[in-house]
Amino acid sequence: MALMSAAGLGRRFGSQWVFRGVEIELSPGDALCVIGSNGSGKSTLLRILAGLLSATEGSVVRPAALGYSAIDLALWPQLTATEHLELAAALRGVAVSDGLRRVGLADAAHKPVGQFSTGMRARLKLALAVQHSPEVLLLDEPSASLDDEGRSLIEGAVAEQLRRGAVVIATNDPGDRRHATHELELG
Amino acid sequence: MSSSWGRQVRAIVQKEWRTELRSRHGLFTAGLFGLLTVLVMVFSAYAEKPTATLAAAMLCVALVFAAVVTLPRTMIVEDEQGTFAMLQLLAEPSAAYFGKLLTNCAQMAASALVFGGVFAAMADLPVARPLVFVLSLVALSLALAGGTSFCGALVIGASNRWVLAGVVAMPLLVPVVFLGVVSLRSGFGAGFEGSGFESLVALGGYALVTLAAGPRLVAAVWRND
Numbered sequence: 001m002a003l004m005s006a007a008g009l010g011r012r013f014g015s016q017w018v019f020r021g022v023e024i025e026l027s028p029g030d031a032l033c034v035i036g037s038n039g040s041g042k043s044t045l046l047r048i049l050a051g052l053l054s055a056t057e058g059s060v061v062r063p064a065a066l067g068y069s070a071i072d073l074a075l076w077p078q079l080t081a082t083e084h085l086e087l088a089a090a091l092r093g094v095a096v097s098d099g100l101r102r103v104g105l106a107d108a109a110h111k112p113v114g115q116f117s118t119g120m121r122a123r124l125k126l127a128l129a130v131q132h133s134p135e136v137l138l139l140d141e142p143s144a145s146l147d148d149e150g151r152s153l154i155e156g157a158v159a160e161q162l163r164r165g166a167v168v169i170a171t172n173d174p175g176d177r178r179h180a181t182h183e184l185e186l187g
Numbered sequence: 188m189s190s191s192w193g194r195q196v197r198a199i200v201q202k203e204w205r206t207e208l209r210s211r212h213g214l215f216t217a218g219l220f221g222l223l224t225v226l227v228m229v230f231s232a233y234a235e236k237p238t239a240t241l242a243a244a245m246l247c248v249a250l251v252f253a254a255v256v257t258l259p260r261t262m263i264v265e266d267e268q269g270t271f272a273m274l275q276l277l278a279e280p281s282a283a284y285f286g287k288l289l290t291n292c293a294q295m296a297a298s299a300l301v302f303g304g305v306f307a308a309m310a311d312l313p314v315a316r317p318l319v320f321v322l323s324l325v326a327l328s329l330a331l332a333g334g335t336s337f338c339g340a341l342v343i344g345a346s347n348r349w350v351l352a353g354v355v356a357m358p359l360l361v362p363v364v365f366l367g368v369v370s371l372r373s374g375f376g377a378g379f380e381g382s383g384f385e386s387l388v389a390l391g392g393y394a395l396v397t398l399a400a401g402p403r404l405v406a407a408v409w410r411n412d
Contacts, residue, residue: 047272051276052272052276068276072269073269073272073273074269074270074272074273075270075273076202076206076268076270076273077268078205078206078209078210079205083202083205087198087202087277088277090194090195090197090198090201091194091195091198091199092277093191093194112209128273
């Protein structure tokens with residue numbers, strides 16, 4: 001049974017179509033890599049799949065639990081990392097996990113996120129995205145701005161995700177593409 | 188109201204107070220703007236005591252402007268700092284809006300009671316009907332919070348958010364200003380007590396409508412699918 005599917009998906013900005021006729025069907029264990037040049041619509045497609053943007057045409061069937069992390073997803077600068085996890089857990093109705101330790105942020109748990117580096121923010125966003133054990137995990141340029149340790153965290157998260165569900169990665173990074181069981185090229 | 192919706196509202200209220208107490212943007216802006224306006228009005232009318240009607244209008248104007256410059260920010264700031272997407276991912280739109288609305292109501296009610304007290308004391312105006320006066324301030328602040336929060340929520344994603352919020356606020360806040368002046372005027376002792384209560388009921392009704400309808404309307408606007 002498909003965990004997530006998209007049929008005839010298209011998005012237009014003004015009169016310009018970014019992509020049309022995208023078909024996606026994800027089953028447990030699937031790792032779909034969305035590739036394409038800059039401006040081909042990779043991030044737009046992931047935002048549509050996440051429910052943050054509406055498609056101009058087509059439909060998406062989403063699972064109940066969906067995780068999403070993207071480089072342009074912002075965090076609340078006044079809140080600490082722990083408070084982010086507590087807030088997300090309260091809003092999702094799940095228990096607060098030890099997510100910060102797993103992404104190597106235990107020492108910065110009580111620091112306001114406004115003082116975080118880009119890489120630390122990316123790690124926190126990953127912890128938030130997988131906090132509720134989603135059936136499908138959407139990662140937009142997951143390795144951008146991460147060091148080697150951060151990249152191995154992403155690899156670990158993807159491997160763990162593939163054991164319980166599916167993952168969609170928008171990337172042009174050869175390291176991220178290694179995980180792919182399927183590829184979708186846009187543009 | 189489901190338990191998950193209530194839990195989400197509580198979480199949003201907690202988040203709003205945490206961020207507000209750390210940045211203090213809304214409290215400072217409303218406090219400085221409101222108190223400054225009240226002081227300017229009191230000093231400008233130093234030589235002659237304002238009439239009850241004029242005093243009610245002055246106080247109402249101070250509260251309206253304090254609400255307009257601060258309250259839409261709780262919604263618009265999420266768009267400006269890019270956290271609106273995170274909020275959409277985590278919470279039901281109606282719960283996120285209602286949590287922010289409750290925070291705005293509490294902030295505005297506290298500001299109104301402080302400004303009203305300071306204004307009445309400094310202008311040396313007797314509050315002839317204290318119950319009407321206090322209830323008017325509370326109802327006015329709830330109606331203002333409901334109206335301005337709704338405007339802020341509607342303009343998320345627009346390019347000229349602040350200008351648009353002001354334009355949308357105009358027709359929504361005109362009846363609030365009118366009813367606020369009439370009920371506060373009654374609190375200061377002018378007119379019939381009955382007319383004050385009638386305006387008070389109308390203000391309360393307006394506040395109730397914005398509190399009840401706002402989350403449903405905003406949920407329809409914020410939802411992308």
